[in-house]
Amino acid sequence: MRPLRSLATAMLKGYFRDRMALFFSIIFPLMFLVLFGGIFTDDGASKADVIQIGHVAILDDAPKEAKAAYAKSLGIHKSTDEAAALRKVKKGDADALITQKGDTLVLHFSRADPVKAAELQGQFQAIVQAANIAVTGQPPKFNVTTQQVEDESLSAIQFYTPSLLGWAIAAGATFGAAANLVVWRKNGLLRRLRLAPVRTSSVVLARVAVSLAIALMQAAIFIGIGKAFFGLQLTGWWPMIIPLLVAGTLAFMSIGLFAGAISKTEEAAIGISNFVVLPMAFLSGSFFSLDGAPGWIATVGKLLPLKHLNEGMLDTMVRGDGPSSAVMPIVFLLGFAVVVTAIASRFFRWDD
Amino acid sequence: MGVEIRAEGLVMTYGDTRAVDGVSFTVASGEFFGLLGPNGAGKTTTLEMIEGLRKPQAGTVRIDQYEPWKREPALQRRMGVQLQASSFFERLTAREQLDTFGSLYGVAAGRTDEMLEEVGLVDKADVRTEDLSGGQKQRLSIACALIHDPDVVFLDEPTAALDPQARRNLWDVLRTMNDSGRTVVLTTHYMDEAEVLCDRVAIMDAGKILELDTPAALVRGLDAPVRISLAPGTITVETAREIAGGDPVVDEESALTITTREPSRVLTQLANRDALDGLSVKGASLEDVFLELTGREYRA
Numbered sequence: 001m002r003p004l005r006s007l008a009t010a011m012l013k014g015y016f017r018d019r020m021a022l023f024f025s026i027i028f029p030l031m032f033l034v035l036f037g038g039i040f041t042d043d044g045a046s047k048a049d050v051i052q053i054g055h056v057a058i059l060d061d062a063p064k065e066a067k068a069a070y071a072k073s074l075g076i077h078k079s080t081d082e083a084a085a086l087r088k089v090k091k092g093d094a095d096a097l098i099t100q101k102g103d104t105l106v107l108h109f110s111r112a113d114p115v116k117a118a119e120l121q122g123q124f125q126a127i128v129q130a131a132n133i134a135v136t137g138q139p140p141k142f143n144v145t146t147q148q149v150e151d152e153s154l155s156a157i158q159f160y161t162p163s164l165l166g167w168a169i170a171a172g173a174t175f176g177a178a179a180n181l182v183v184w185r186k187n188g189l190l191r192r193l194r195l196a197p198v199r200t201s202s203v204v205l206a207r208v209a210v211s212l213a214i215a216l217m218q219a220a221i222f223i224g225i226g227k228a229f230f231g232l233q234l235t236g237w238w239p240m241i242i243p244l245l246v247a248g249t250l251a252f253m254s255i256g257l258f259a260g261a262i263s264k265t266e267e268a269a270i271g272i273s274n275f276v277v278l279p280m281a282f283l284s285g286s287f288f289s290l291d292g293a294p295g296w297i298a299t300v301g302k303l304l305p306l307k308h309l310n311e312g313m314l315d316t317m318v319r320g321d322g323p324s325s326a327v328m329p330i331v332f333l334l335g336f337a338v339v340v341t342a343i344a345s346r347f348f349r350w351d352d
Numbered sequence: 353m354g355v356e357i358r359a360e361g362l363v364m365t366y367g368d369t370r371a372v373d374g375v376s377f378t379v380a381s382g383e384f385f386g387l388l389g390p391n392g393a394g395k396t397t398t399l400e401m402i403e404g405l406r407k408p409q410a411g412t413v414r415i416d417q418y419e420p421w422k423r424e425p426a427l428q429r430r431m432g433v434q435l436q437a438s439s440f441f442e443r444l445t446a447r448e449q450l451d452t453f454g455s456l457y458g459v460a461a462g463r464t465d466e467m468l469e470e471v472g473l474v475d476k477a478d479v480r481t482e483d484l485s486g487g488q489k490q491r492l493s494i495a496c497a498l499i500h501d502p503d504v505v506f507l508d509e510p511t512a513a514l515d516p517q518a519r520r521n522l523w524d525v526l527r528t529m530n531d532s533g534r535t536v537v538l539t540t541h542y543m544d545e546a547e548v549l550c551d552r553v554a555i556m557d558a559g560k561i562l563e564l565d566t567p568a569a570l571v572r573g574l575d576a577p578v579r580i581s582l583a584p585g586t587i588t589v590e591t592a593r594e595i596a597g598g599d600p601v602v603d604e605e606s607a608l609t610i611t612t613r614e615p616s617r618v619l620t621q622l623a624n625r626d627a628l629d630g631l632s633v634k635g636a637s638l639e640d641v642f643l644e645l646t647g648r649e650y651r652a
Contacts (some may be wrong), residue, residue: 002458003455003456006451006452007452009452010452013448014443014444187440188438188439189439189440189441191435192435193456194405194423195403195404195433196457351405
């Protein structure tokens with residue numbers, strides 16, 4: 001026990017004194033969390049900027065409740081200079097221009113942002129239809145209510161905390177294992193430890209313990225900051241992320257072990273780790289949701305450990321699923337770790 | 353204290369090259385033994401087989417009753433190693449390195465201060481190894497090898513890449529190492545180092561041991577002439593030739609040198625002519641033995 005503990009202590013001290021490692025495993029992913037958590041605070045939809053020229057009866061004379069409803073999505077400014085307003089729309093400084101010619105509402109828009117253009121057209125159609133029905137004095141016969149399929153609480157921070165945490169853990173565990181292996185092989189410490197009365201398993205377990213400690217620390221910091229500043233809400237079974245993190249860390253360590261085993265220098269090991277971790281983070285939806293992505297991306301994602309870790313953490317941490325939803329990801333991650341470690345061990349050398 | 357090492361017929365081949373080609377020797381308990389040879393002679397590979405990092409392809413090594421390649425903890429606890437590179441944990445201080453290595457061997461914490469004292473690094477105890485000088489790093493790595501008070505110590509080129517002051521400083525540490533009856537095996541390519549430190553020396557080249565004896569016996573065995581150098585202008589070249597008899601005389605700008613096997617006759621005659629000012633006499637050194645055995649041509 002004592003050799004294991006002192007090796008782990010030595011590694012952990014080395015990690016905390018390595019400013020670069022600290023930055024890239026904690027500060028850098030946190031910067032993304034703050035950035036994304038701040039940008040996408042209200043689900044991305046921002047108000048459309050509409051310029052109104054002259055009197056528009058439908059808007060100006062609308063009842064109070066109706067005004068409040070469209071004020072949520074429309075920001076209307078009045079102006080008298082139609083030519084200047086049109087130029088603004090053309091340049092993209094405003095989203096649309098609205099005037100009334102007789103009983104016809106005229107909407108000028110730019111196709112530069114097709115989504116917003118379609119939204120605006122739909123919205124004004126709806127306002128006009130509602131006004132038409134109101135004129136008849138009859139209650140509308142058909143009504144529609146809408147319901148989002150996703151959990152409505154899955155706001156930006158709910159999605160980004162588990163997803164970016166997954167990326168941070170992947171980077172930390174992969175780089176840690178890769179750099180550790182190459183540096184110790186190059187400086188002869190691996191050989192030195194071989195000649196000490198220490199079992200190889202103790203050395204490996206010490207590294208695993210250190211990587212796990214780092215992963216748990218990353219999770220605590222992410223969840224703490226998410227809760228304290230961005231209103232992150234954890235759902236019932238969130239402690240299931242702990243076994244998920246353990247399995248994920250082992251899977252990413254195996255990638256790092258492979259990178260370290262085939263690299264001659266520390267630079268090469270870090271390069272290979274980057275080459276694996278960054279595309280994996282994109283394809284696993286760490287930086288943005290892949291719900292609308294083409295099918296082949298989902299297929300590739302199924303092979304990536306980070307995708308399974310992210311899904312498992314999303315399910316248990318913010319989607320409110322039961323603990324069983326973590327089982328399959330854990331099984332996949334452990335299987336991945338076993339296979340990749342076996343491959344890495346074929347390339348492993350004690351010295352250069 | 354001290355162990356006996358017996359190596360017999362060691363062979364290690366890498367591809368087509370026989371790095372070690374039938375090496376046999378024994379090291380007695382308490383002996384300071386040197387493996388000497390140019391780069392690529394096979395010293396390090398030989399040492400690695402003795403330490404147990406490599407299993408010999410042929411031949412046997414015994415350290416007392418142990419076969420080192422089996423890496424038995426019972427032997428490893430009695431064995432100290434200092435490898436060619438400075439093998440440290442990253443970003444730890446000198447004290448933390450010693451504490452960590454100590455705990456691998458189950459050593460009590462108080463040992464660290466003793467070792468820092470012994471290698472003169474007390475004032476560097478809290479400096480990270482990355483910030484130590486080359487000589488300080490080597491002293492620390494020797495302290496790490498001695499932390500568990502081993503019965504046998506292996507040192508692989510401990511003074512490589514050190515400046516002359518740092519080397520001599522390190523010799524002071526090394527010289528006392530087998531005072532307590534410890535067995536020490538050292539590889540080096542510095543002749544002066546082997547001459548100062550080692551009880552016996554094996555000169556290796558191309559994977560074979562060429563000579564094995566005490567440094568003094570090796571030098572005597574060379575039966576090399578003595579070089580007597582005089583400051584220029586002390587006597588004329590003609591006088592020198594007359595004194596030298598048939599022995600060669602070389603007249604250079606810096607000195608006039610007579611190479612002779614009868615130094616007493618030559619020196620007496622020089623004394624008679626009152627020509628001893630600025631005179632120097634040089635016998636053969638281990639370096640001459642080494643060059644005699646391994647050849648003088650430069651090998652890249």
